Amino acid sequence: MSDAQSDWSLPDDRGAVRDALVSWYEADHRSFPWRETDDPYEILVSEVMSQQTQLGRVVEAWAAFLDRWPTPADLAAADRADVVGFWTDHSLGYNNRAKYLHEAAGQVVDEYDGEFPTTPEGLQDLMGVGPYTANAVASFAFDNGDAVVDTNVKRVLHRAFDVPDDDAAFEAAAGALMPAGESRVWNNAIMELGGVACEKSPNCDAAGCPWREWCHAYETGDFTAPDVPTQPSFEGSRRQMRGRVISALKEYEELPLSKLGPRVRVDYVPGVSDGSADENGDSDAEYGREWLRGLIADLEDDGLVEAVESDGETLARLRR
DNA sequence: ATCCCGATTG
DNA sequence: CAATCGGGAT
Numbered sequence: 001m002s003d004a005q006s007d008w009s010l011p012d013d014r015g016a017v018r019d020a021l022v023s024w025y026e027a028d029h030r031s032f033p034w035r036e037t038d039d040p041y042e043i044l045v046s047e048v049m050s051q052q053t054q055l056g057r058v059v060e061a062w063a064a065f066l067d068r069w070p071t072p073a074d075l076a077a078a079d080r081a082d083v084v085g086f087w088t089d090h091s092l093g094y095n096n097r098a099k100y101l102h103e104a105a106g107q108v109v110d111e112y113d114g115e116f117p118t119t120p121e122g123l124q125d126l127m128g129v130g131p132y133t134a135n136a137v138a139s140f141a142f143d144n145g146d147a148v149v150d151t152n153v154k155r156v157l158h159r160a161f162d163v164p165d166d167d168a169a170f171e172a173a174a175g176a177l178m179p180a181g182e183s184r185v186w187n188n189a190i191m192e193l194g195g196v197a198c199e200k201s202p203n204c205d206a207a208g209c210p211w212r213e214w215c216h217a218y219e220t221g222d223f224t225a226p227d228v229p230t231q232p233s234f235e236g237s238r239r240q241m242r243g244r245v246i247s248a249l250k251e252y253e254e255l256p257l258s259k260l261g262p263r264v265r266v267d268y269v270p271g272v273s274d275g276s277a278d279e280n281g282d283s284d285a286e287y288g289r290e291w292l293r294g295l296i297a298d299l300e301d302d303g304l305v306e307a308v309e310s311d312g313e314t315l316a317r318l319r320r
Numbered sequence: 321a322t323c324c325c326g327a328t329t330g
Numbered sequence: 331c332a333a334t335c336g337g338g339a340t
Contacts, residue, residue, distance in 0.1 A: 052326080231323090
């Protein structure tokens with residue numbers, strides 16, 4: 001057992017803390033279209049998109065996605081290539097998530113008779129749905145979730161109540177704070193607080209933070225936030241190259257590696273084995289056919305791309 | 321450069 | 331537990 005709980009405590013007047021936040025949220029908050037629905041499918045689409053993209057950019061993609069695939073049955077019946085293509089068209093990144101969403105729709109249709117599970121535990125059985133998304137969907141669709149713990153909530157709890165940067169502590173604090181049976185408004189409210197008031201750079205007075213009178217950070221002036229792992233640079237990364245493969249294969253139905261290579265890297269060297277030492281013993285990386293095959297192999301393992309042999313050459317295309 | 325309502329796989 | 335997964339906006 002961790003002794004993390006011994007370091008912090010929530011205010012005695014927990015009810016006042018709750019009421020203050022809910023009142024603040026209900027008085028005024030950002031308007032997003034997915035806050036106007038309780039359809040679990042529509043909620044799930046919004047959550048998966050929101051994991052990776054600023055909310056403002058999700059609005060258009062969300063509406064377009066649901067216009068094209070209005071129900072889980074519609075999505076399940078679609079070709080994966082089209083779903084991944086949509087993801088790329090709308091610059092949503094993380095193509096695996098398009099695959100997960102497609103898979104989850106198939107699960108709902110095939111294993112759940114078209115009806116979403118209504119509990120966090122049940123929802124986690126869906127592909128691509130982890131603890132965060134399960135609680136979000138359970139909350140916003142069914143008002144039946146537990147406290148959501150994401151990076152926003154962690155930041156708020158750490159600052160306001162000095163909860164230590166420890167997953168178990170965050171989990172316990174978030175659960176203890178949420179009013180039972182009010183997950184929809186509560187999770188919306190606490191994430192709204194993290195989104196507009198308790199941002200990385202805090203905005204307490206301008207946003208009229210409802211927790212100032214209890215806030216440890218507001219009192220001490222120490223607005224340190226839990227560390228969020230910094231991502232490696234994207235430029236030149238393998239992720240960027242994967243994205244270029246998907247984009248090229250969306251544009252052209254299928255491409256031989258010789259045509260695909262130059263579209264992925266301008267310094268692609270056709271017909272050269274990569275990475276191995278040359279005659280002089282130099283080991284400068286060369287990006288040739290073997291390198292590209294490795295990239296394609298990973299995308300095949302991810303179920304996003306398939307490679308076929310035709311007339312002695314390898315063709316790549318999006319997996320259907 | 322850093323941020324953005326995480327999840328899966330090894 | 332660590333590594334991996336995109337790309338636009340600021």
